[in-house]
Every structure is written in C-alpha cells, then in structure tokens.
Amino acid sequence: MLGNMSNPVKKVPIHLQSSQNRLLIKNGKVVTEDDVFDEDVYIEDGIIKQMGRNLIIPGGTRVIDARGNYLLPGGIDPHTHFDFEFMGTRSVDDFYTGTKSAIAGGTTMIIDFVFPKEGESLLDAFYEYRRKADGKVCCDYSLHVCLPTWSAHVQRDMETLCKEHGVNSFKMFMAYDFMLDDGQLYSAFEQCQKLGAIAQVHAENGPVIAKNAERLLAQGITGPEGHELSRPEELEAEAVNRACVIAKQVDCPLYVVHVMSRSAAKKVAEARDDGGRVYGETLAAALGTYGARSEHECFRHSAGHVLSPPLRPDPATPDCLMTCLALDVLQLTGSDNCTFNKSQKELGIENFTKIPNGVNGVEDRMSVVWEKGVHAGIISPSRFVAVTSTNAAKIFNLYPKKGCIAVGSDADIVVWNGNAVRTISAQTHHQAVDFNIFEGMQCHGVPEYVIVSGRVCLEEGQLRVAEGHGHFVDTPVFAPYVYEPEKMAELKPTRNGPAVPAVEPLELEDDFRLMKVQHDYILASTHEPDSVHTPIGKGARPEGQRNIQESTFSLSEELDTDRKSSIRVRNPPGGKSSGFW
Numbered sequence: 001m002l003g004n005m006s007n008p009v010k011k012v013p014i015h016l017q018s019s020q021n022r023l024l025i026k027n028g029k030v031v032t033e034d035d036v037f038d039e040d041v042y043i044e045d046g047i048i049k050q051m052g053r054n055l056i057i058p059g060g061t062r063v064i065d066a067r068g069n070y071l072l073p074g075g076i077d078p079h080t081h082f083d084f085e086f087m088g089t090r091s092v093d094d095f096y097t098g099t100k101s102a103i104a105g106g107t108t109m110i111i112d113f114v115f116p117k118e119g120e121s122l123l124d125a126f127y128e129y130r131r132k133a134d135g136k137v138c139c140d141y142s143l144h145v146c147l148p149t150w151s152a153h154v155q156r157d158m159e160t161l162c163k164e165h166g167v168n169s170f171k172m173f174m175a176y177d178f179m180l181d182d183g184q185l186y187s188a189f190e191q192c193q194k195l196g197a198i199a200q201v202h203a204e205n206g207p208v209i210a211k212n213a214e215r216l217l218a219q220g221i222t223g224p225e226g227h228e229l230s231r232p233e234e235l236e237a238e239a240v241n242r243a244c245v246i247a248k249q250v251d252c253p254l255y256v257v258h259v260m261s262r263s264a265a266k267k268v269a270e271a272r273d274d275g276g277r278v279y280g281e282t283l284a285a286a287l288g289t290y291g292a293r294s295e296h297e298c299f300r301h302s303a304g305h306v307l308s309p310p311l312r313p314d315p316a317t318p319d320c321l322m323t324c325l326a327l328d329v330l331q332l333t334g335s336d337n338c339t340f341n342k343s344q345k346e347l348g349i350e351n352f353t354k355i356p357n358g359v360n361g362v363e364d365r366m367s368v369v370w371e372k373g374v375h376a377g378i379i380s381p382s383r384f385v386a387v388t389s390t391n392a393a394k395i396f397n398l399y400p401k402k403g404c405i406a407v408g409s410d411a412d413i414v415v416w417n418g419n420a421v422r423t424i425s426a427q428t429h430h431q432a433v434d435f436n437i438f439e440g441m442q443c444h445g446v447p448e449y450v451i452v453s454g455r456v457c458l459e460e461g462q463l464r465v466a467e468g469h470g471h472f473v474d475t476p477v478f479a480p481y482v483y484e485p486e487k488m489a490e491l492k493p494t495r496n497g498p499a500v501p502a503v504e505p506l507e508l509e510d511d512f513r514l515m516k517v518q519h520d521y522i523l524a525s526t527h528e529p530d531s532v533h534t535p536i537g538k539g540a541r542p543e544g545q546r547n548i549q550e551s552t553f554s555l556s557e558e559l560d561t562d563r564k565s566s567i568r569v570r571n572p573p574g575g576k577s578s579g580f581w
C-alpha cells in the first residue's frame with residue numbers, strides 16, 4: 001500500500017525525481033563581462049561541465065528553460081556585516097538570514113568583515129567569525145579582516161592569516177575610535193604589500209568629524225540630520241586622497257570601500273590616472289537613494305538611512321556614481337549590509353553620533369544596480385556583470401572559480417529576467433531587519449532562478465535555501481588581477497574550458513560604441529543585439545526615464561586617447577580619466 005490519509009506518501013516534485021546533481025539550463029543568453037551569447041549550460045556536482053548547443057548529457061538530468069532570460073554569474077557582494085557587534089549593539093541579519101536574503105536577490109557569494117573586539121587578536125576574531133558563519137551560510141563566503149589597532153602582534157597575525165587561513169584583504173578605518181593614524185596606515189599598507197594582500201580603507205577624516213559633531217551638538221543639532229552635516233563629502237574626499245598618497249609610498253594596492261560621493265570618486269580617478277593600483281567600490285545605497293531623506297521628520301526613517309560615509313544630499317550623486325562604474329573609474333558594487341532595527345537605531349534618538357551606522361542592501365543590490373544602471377541606459381548587461389560579480393572575483397583572487405559562467409567554474413548562476421518588475425518592501429524582503437531604505441522602489445530585473453553551487457535555491461518565487469550549504473572559500477594572496485595584471489589573459493576561461501592562450505585585446509571599435517546623449521557621452525557594449533539590450537542614445541530611453549542630462553555632471557566632449565586605451569583594457573591601473581570631471 002502506498003499510503004493513506006493519516007500517513008500520506010509525500011508527492012515528490014518531478015524535478016526532484018531526477019538526479020539532483022545534474023542540471024541543464026537551456027536557451028538563455030549567457031552574459032560575461034565582455035560578451036553576450038546564446039549557449040546552454042550543463043552542470044554536474046556544483047560545477048559547470050559543458051557549454052554549447054546540442055550538448056550530449058546523461059538521462060535524468062533536470063532541465064530549466066531560460067528562454068528570453070539572461071544567465072548571469074551569481075552576484076558577489078564584497079561588503080557585508082552579518083552578526084556584527086558595532087556601536088553598542090549587534091547587526092540583526094546573521095549569516096543565515098543574510099545569505100538567504102542574498103540568494104533571494106541573485107547574490108551567490110558574500111565577503112564579510114572580521115572585526116576583532118577590544119583586546120582580541122586578529123586570529124581569535126577570525127576563528128570566532130568562522131564559528132559564527134560555518135554551518136549558517138546558505139552560499140559560499142570569504143572574509144576580510146579589520147585592523148582596529150596596529151602592533152607587532154597584529155603584523156604577525158596578518159602574516160598567519162594570509163599564509164594559513166585564506167585571507168588576502170585587510171580593512172583599516174580612518175574614522176571611529178578605532179581608526180589608525182597616518183603612520184600606522186603606512187605600516188599596515190607596507191605589510192599588506194609585502195604579503196601580497198589588498199589594503200582596504202574606510203576613508204573619512206575622523207578627527208575633523210569629531211570636532212564637527214561636537215560643534216553641532218553644542219548648537220542643539222542632535223537629530224539624524226547632524227550625521228551628514230558632521231561628515232561632509234570633502235572629508236571623505238580628503239581621506240581618500242590621503243589613503244591613496246600613503247599607499248603609493250609603499251606601492252600597496254588599495255581598495256576604497258563604500259565610495260559615497262562624487263568628490264571621493266574623483267580622488268579615486270585621480271589616483272588611478274596617476275598610475276596607482278586603486279580600486280573603488282560604491283554601494284547599492286549610494287546608487288539607489290540619496291541623502292535628502294535624513295531630513296525626514298520620522299526618526300525611524302531618517303535614522304534608518306544613517307551609514308558612514310553618509311548618503312549625500314546632492315540628488316545627482318547616484319547617476320554620477322553609476323557613470324563612474326560605466327567608465328571604470330569605480331570597479332564594483334557592494335551592499336555594506338549592516339542592519340539595525342528600530343529599537344537599535346533609537347540608541348541615538350538624543351544624539352546622532354550614537355545612531356548605529358548601517359543600512360540594508362544584500363538582497364536588493366542586484367535589482368537596484370540593474371534598475372539604475374542597465375534599465376536607465378547607463379551600463380550594459382556585461383558591465384553589470386563586471387561590477388556586481390566578475391571584478392570582485394578578480395580583485396579578491398576568486399576568478400575564474402567565481403565571477404564568470406565558464407566550463408570549470410562553480411555553478412553559481414542566476415536566470416535573470418531583465419524585464420520583470422518587482423517593488424521592494426520591508427514587508428516582503430527576506431532580511432531580519434524591520435526597515436528597507438529602498439521601500440517602494442520599482443525595479444526591473446528579477447531573478448527567476450538562483451543556482452548556488454549547482455543547487456536550485458530560488459524558482460518560481462519559492463526560496464529553498466539550505467542552512468550550512470555554503471563553504472568558506474580561501475582568497476589566496478598575490479591576486480594576478482592586482483599584482484600581475486599581464487597574466488589575466490591566461491586566466492580567462494574560454495567557452496570550452498579554463499586554459500587559454502593569451503589573446504590580443506579587442507580594439508575599442510569592436511568592443512564599445514561611444515554614443516552621445518545630448519551633451520553627454522555614454523559607453524555601451526556593442527555585443528548585445530538591440531533585441532535584448534535597451535539601446536542607449538539620444539531619445540532612446542524608455543518612456544518616463546530621466547535623461548542623463550538632468551544630472552548636474554557631464555562628461556567631456558571628447559575622450560582623450562589615453563582614456564580610450566584605458567577603456568579598451570578595462571582595468572587600467574594608470575588609465576587616464578582626465579576630461580571626465
């Protein structure tokens with residue numbers, strides 16, 4: 001007997017009857033950082049095994065029809081803070097809710113930050129984060145390590161972390177009580193360079209912020225509006241510049257986390273023009289919203305938008321930062337997901353300096369970047385892939401295991417419907433936090449399927465994550481993209497497999513078209529047929545969308561020769577951006 005009403009035999013969904021470790025995704029448009037092409041993708045045991053048409057595959061393989069949709073490499077969020085003790089409280093999204101939400105939005109890997117408590121060694125803090133995360137993560141993850149102090153012990157632990165624990169990035173703060181001074185930054189950068197690691201900076205001028213805050217509080221400005229007033233964008237730009245100058249002294253690659261303003265982005269561009277190995281990350285928050293909301297009368301609402309560096313009041317900032325991503329002035333997007341509920345934000349109800357700093361974004365980053373970038377006509381789908389996935393994989397030495405769809409790579413794939421629309425809301429998001437800075441935003445770009453290491457975790461709106469399914473992934477030192485960029489051509493996977501002979505870079509004309517939008521220039525990949533990619537150009541924007549000219553920034557009338565060559569090679573340590581500003 002098969003079963004009865006009191007003891008029914010569970011009906012097994014058809015797709016689970018086939019072997020769960022084999023999957024064929026058919027009829028999708030594979031998007032890479034520099035191409036879009038029609039190929040099927042066959043996955044076995046979590047790895048992409050074959051790509052092409054008319055593949056010969058074993059019987060019993062589950063088939064997903066991705067017709068009309070893109071296949072994107074799963075997003076890599078290089079900046080999250082799950083289960084983070086900070087400003088007298090703890091962020092509410094932990095490694096389970098955080099990675100679950102990431103997957104719901106099309107992100108299949110995160111990189112979090114180990115933050116040592118007072119008196120705790122870097123190594124003990126690292127072990128503690130591994131304990132917190134392993135067993136909870138629903139997708140793969142890696143760890144950066146923060147340096148809240150500087151000492152010989154810290155220096156030794158950095159070496160151990162790099163040599164024995166798969167860490168290749170260290171974050172230093174130029175603000176907060178735990179900031180390093182310039183001499184300490186110099187020493188920390190020097191150690192990073194020696195180890196083949198990447199130095200990351202939170203760039204703000206801490207001492208000047210403290211003075212500003214003191215003055216504002218004395219004037220009776222105690223509410224959330226004091227946050228941005230105490231941290232104007234020139235203090236961000238000054239610190240970015242200082243960090244770049246110090247890194248240059250010791251030839252250390254520098255990654256500027258959360259670039260939040262036009263002024264700071266300009267400093268990143270200048271450092272890159274000057275030959276510096278400098279990489280800039282901006283946030284979904286900075287691209288999807290701006291700072292006017294900190295004047296909102298409701299404390300929850302304005303405090304909910306408090307992060308550092310702050311959202312900027314200039315409404316042109318989001319488009320400016322997106323254009324910086326388009327032009328490779330900035331290379332990647334993170335979320336800086338660091339979420340606090342109403343009662344936690346209220347720790348600062350009488351004093352804005354005590355509002356726990358942080359916002360959401362891990363779930364919505366992909367949709368926000370698609371909406372404000374691709375749908376708005378500023379970046380192509382290929383550039384979207386670069387700034388949401390591939391560049392993070394390259395900088396942190398995870399490529400080509402992560403960050404691309406290629407034979408031999410991990411099967412972290414998103415079947416992405418660029419035309420479907422969803423409305424972001426705290427009522428429907430998967431995060432633990434009770435607020436969403438993107439509340440009400442309509443986003444084109446919805447993941448139809450999210451495949452994490454070969455496992456289908458999202459389909460038909462149903463999220464089926466597995467707690468503990470993810471693994472810690474080592475980030476080896478001396479990332480070729482950072483330390484030996486000339487080797488990148490050898491690493492680039494072909495459609496048939498990982499090993500390739502070096503290829504000549506494409507000529508500019510083959511790779512991009514330069515289009516004039518009234519008085520502004522936009523770069524767009526020429527690889528997408530117009531049938532799948534919104535054409536960019538004067539009058540070509542879908543109805544109701546803002547023309548780029550409404551922003552207060554504009555690009556130069558002509559890009560100079562150096563700029564063109566820097567665009568051609570995509571990652572131009574030293575490519576010029578003169579004329580952009």
Ligand SMILES: NC(=O)NCCC(=O)O
Pocket residue numbers: 081202258306307308309336338357358359
């Ligand atoms: N960004 C922020 O306000 N909170 C998280 C900590 C940090 O990244 O500085």
Ligand SMILES: [Zn+2]
Pocket residue numbers: 202257258308
């Ligand atoms: Zn920071």
Ligand SMILES: [Zn+2]
Pocket residue numbers: 079080081336338
């Ligand atoms: Zn952060």
